Amino acid sequence: VTAAPGVSIALVYPDLLGTYGDxxxxxxxxxxxxxxxxxxxxxxxxxxxxxxxxCDIYVIGGGEDLPQxxxxxxxxxxxxxxxxxxxxxxxLAVCAGLQIIGERFVSPDGKASAGLGxxxxxxxxxxxxxxxxxxxxxxARQWQDQGLGLLTGFENHGAVTELGPGAQPxxxxxxxxxxxxxxxxGAVSGRIWxxxxxxxxxxxxxxxxxxxxxxxxxxxxxxxxxxPDALHAERLAQATRRDAAGxxxxxxxGGRWRRVRG
Amino acid sequence: xxxxxxxxxxxxxxxxxxxxxxxxGGHAILAIQPQALALLATGRRVALVSGTNGKTTTTKLLAAxxxxxxxxxxxxxxxxxxxxxxxxxxxxxxxxxxxxVLEVDEAWLGRVATQVRPVVVVLLNLSRDQLDRNxxxxxVAQRWRQVCQxxxxxxxxxxxxxxxxxxxxxxxxxxxxxxAGLRWTGDATGCPQCAGPIEFAPSGDEWRCAQCDxxxxxxxxxxxxxxxxxxxxxxxxxxxxxHFADGRSVAVRLRLPGRCNQANAVTAMAAATAMAGPRPAxxxxxxxxxxxxxxxxxxxxxxxxxxxxxxxxxxxxARLLLAKNPAGWxxxxxxxxxxxxxxxxxxxxxxxDGHDPSWLWDVxxxxxxxxxxxATGERGTDLAVRLHYADVDHExxxxxxxxxxxxSGGRPGSDAKTGEVVDVVANYTSFHQLLARAGAGEREP
Numbered sequence: 001v002t003a004a005p006g007v008s009i010a011l012v013y014p015d016l017l018g019t020y021g022d023x024x025x026x027x028x029x030x031x032x033x034x035x036x037x038x039x040x041x042x043x044x045x046x047x048x049x050x051x052x053x054x055c056d057i058y059v060i061g062g063g064e065d066l067p068q069x070x071x072x073x074x075x076x077x078x079x080x081x082x083x084x085x086x087x088x089x090x091x092l093a094v095c096a097g098l099q100i101i102g103e104r105f106v107s108p109d110g111k112a113s114a115g116l117g118x119x120x121x122x123x124x125x126x127x128x129x130x131x132x133x134x135x136x137x138x139x140a141r142q143w144q145d146q147g148l149g150l151l152t153g154f155e156n157h158g159a160v161t162e163l164g165p166g167a168q169p170x171x172x173x174x175x176x177x178x179x180x181x182x183x184x185x186g187a188v189s190g191r192i193w194x195x196x197x198x199x200x201x202x203x204x205x206x207x208x209x210x211x212x213x214x215x216x217x218x219x220x221x222x223x224x225x226x227x228p229d230a231l232h233a234e235r236l237a238q239a240t241r242r243d244a245a246g247x248x249x250x251x252x253x254g255g256r257w258r259r260v261r262g
Numbered sequence: 263x264x265x266x267x268x269x270x271x272x273x274x275x276x277x278x279x280x281x282x283x284x285x286x287g288g289h290a291i292l293a294i295q296p297q298a299l300a301l302l303a304t305g306r307r308v309a310l311v312s313g314t315n316g317k318t319t320t321t322k323l324l325a326a327x328x329x330x331x332x333x334x335x336x337x338x339x340x341x342x343x344x345x346x347x348x349x350x351x352x353x354x355x356x357x358x359x360x361x362x363v364l365e366v367d368e369a370w371l372g373r374v375a376t377q378v379r380p381v382v383v384v385l386l387n388l389s390r391d392q393l394d395r396n397x398x399x400x401x402v403a404q405r406w407r408q409v410c411q412x413x414x415x416x417x418x419x420x421x422x423x424x425x426x427x428x429x430x431x432x433x434x435x436x437x438x439x440x441x442a443g444l445r446w447t448g449d450a451t452g453c454p455q456c457a458g459p460i461e462f463a464p465s466g467d468e469w470r471c472a473q474c475d476x477x478x479x480x481x482x483x484x485x486x487x488x489x490x491x492x493x494x495x496x497x498x499x500x501x502x503x504x505h506f507a508d509g510r511s512v513a514v515r516l517r518l519p520g521r522c523n524q525a526n527a528v529t530a531m532a533a534a535t536a537m538a539g540p541r542p543a544x545x546x547x548x549x550x551x552x553x554x555x556x557x558x559x560x561x562x563x564x565x566x567x568x569x570x571x572x573x574x575x576x577x578x579x580a581r582l583l584l585a586k587n588p589a590g591w592x593x594x595x596x597x598x599x600x601x602x603x604x605x606x607x608x609x610x611x612x613x614x615d616g617h618d619p620s621w622l623w624d625v626x627x628x629x630x631x632x633x634x635x636x637a638t639g640e641r642g643t644d645l646a647v648r649l650h651y652a653d654v655d656h657e658x659x660x661x662x663x664x665x666x667x668x669x670s671g672g673r674p675g676s677d678a679k680t681g682e683v684v685d686v687v688a689n690y691t692s693f694h695q696l697l698a699r700a701g702a703g704e705r706e707p
Binding site for chain 2: 015016018019020021022023024027028031046047048064065066067069070132133134154156198199200203227228230231234
């Protein structure tokens with residue numbers, strides 16, 4: 001394999017972990033580089049092919065229980081992602097992606113399953129209701145110092161995640177539940193950014209996209225972000241308004257089932 | 263009593279202008295008699311139609327076909343009220359004893375089937391839709407599999423090209439496999455049996471698991487859509503053919519556009535044949551003869567609850583298309599008037615749409631390059647950002663009518679007065695908002 005020109009972004013197993021539109025994170029990263037005149041390539045890695053270890057950024061998305069376990073097995077066997085991380089590659093892992101790169105996650109039969117061990121967190125089954133709805137997170141101080149404002153996303157997960165001392169949360173939950181109980185969201189260690197935020201996260205939070213890119217290419221100039229900024233502001237306003245109204249409806253639906261006009 | 267109260271409430275709701283009244287009436291019926299669905303279905307041959315996409319259209323096609331094959335009136339719920347309340351109202355409104363063709367929400371299929379004891383269950387396809395409610399497509403497939411195992415005595419008419427559907431239906435006592443095709447395979451890449459990779463043949467008519475023995479069942483009837491124009495020219499006689507295992511085939515000519523509706527028609531044809539059954543009053547006829555009667559009836563269907571209808575929105579003639587998930591979009595791209603014709607895309611994220619429109623990133627909107635797209639709806643900003651990253655020329659107009667106006671005015675060398683039809687693609691609730699604005703009196707035939 002020859003070195004890819006510019007920045008290479010591996011979209012890992014979108015056929016297994018691509019249920020919630022998280023592939024869009026790779027699209028966003030590549031476009032934000034191209035618009036700045038930097039070459040970028042998205043390398044789509046399906047479940048039946050080997051994960052390259054030479055990419056600069058690895059994007060892993062959310063998915064369903066059975067494919068999630070399969071993805072974990074495949075990534076553990078090849079260890080290409082481990083070698084990439086050792087080399088200093090950046091990883092964005094969302095939802096099921098976050099869960100499998102931790103120490104343990106929940107297999108479809110409800111038992112604990114070994115994760116990749118790239119993040120110091122464990123994901124366990126929960127007896128509480130599935131966590132579904134808008135989530136707003138105030139990033140940890142160190143990210144705020146690097147220009148990150150409030151983060152917006154849509155969370156949708158059943159199992160819950162607890163962090164060990166080796167990982168820091170992305171930040172504190174302002175609206176929603178985050179990893180477990182409405183206190184913290186996400187897990188970060190080195191250049192690995194784990195989060196439960198769908199949306200996709202980088203479409204809703206252009207500043208986060210640029211933070212991850214800056215780990216690879218250094219400081220970045222500004223872009224015309226009027227539309228992504230408008231989306232960011234709109235989602236934050238919507239989520240905080242609903243939350244303030246105390247109607248408990250974060251977009252998970254007032255009733256369990258859709259109401260159809262009749 | 264329950265039915266009488268339900269009908270009165272329905273009439274009251276209609277009079278109050280709160281919709282067609284079927285849901286409130288159904289609520290009342292079910293509140294007074296929880297077993298109402300079972301009672302209302304007694305003595306009827308019932309077909310249930312479910313799937314992520316194409317339920318409403320297939321239900322309408324199947325009802326037309328069953329009507330033609332049995333010579334009977336058919337009870338149906340064409341307005342999309344597809345949960346128990348809507349079903350109870352539809353059954354209560356129909357004369358007793360006549361056959362019923364009912365669209366059922368994917369998640370409710372089990373409970374409805376248990377009560378109405380269908381003779382036919384039609385399973386069209388399964389893909390990501392409203393994940394905040396359904397959570398995982400596989401969970402729905404798992405529930406369907408149970409429905410199929412428990413629905414003894416029913417014929418399951420199932421799409422052999424959708425691995426999730428094939429897995430669900432393969433536990434049934436009697437299955438009629440239909441080769442209805444599957445454009446979007448994004449939710450079927452993992453084997454439902456062992457999670458191994460599913461391999462799809464480039465021809466699109468074969469798939470198998472690379473890891474276990476799970477493979478496409480051999481269909482009894484299938485659609486070949488070679489040469490099929492996707493842009494609604496089916497009315498001019500271009501269409502696919504339905505092929506039978508014995509080598510015979512019949513042309514499928516519809517006034518509805520697109521490959522997906524050809525597939526819906528072939529599925530409905532198979533279901534209608536199973537539904538009509540070998541009845542003493544009906545002399546036995548060859549399958550193709552029956553198929554032709556069914557297809558002739560389906561050919562008369564023009565629009566389905568506003569889908570594909572040309573309506574007037576403000577000063578602009580507009581064609582309404584429904585697409586509410588990536589699989590739906592995979593079919594709609596080919597129905598659009600060719601570039602540079604503008605297109606309006608309306609996106610909401612209400613409960614009936616699913617609150618998370620992340621699925622917009624699974625739609626290859628890059629295919630709209632070369633035309634102007636007007637983004638609208640309550641989540642028009644999400645769409646605008648998606649189009650932004652797809653490098654598609656677009657404009658965000660939050661007002662639905664304003665968006666249609668912007669699109670029709672934006673056509674080079676044309677304006678609303680030239681009468682050129684603007685394609686408007688909307689997801690579930692935005693579609694209904696547009697239809698309400700169009701008004702029944704302004705619907706063009």
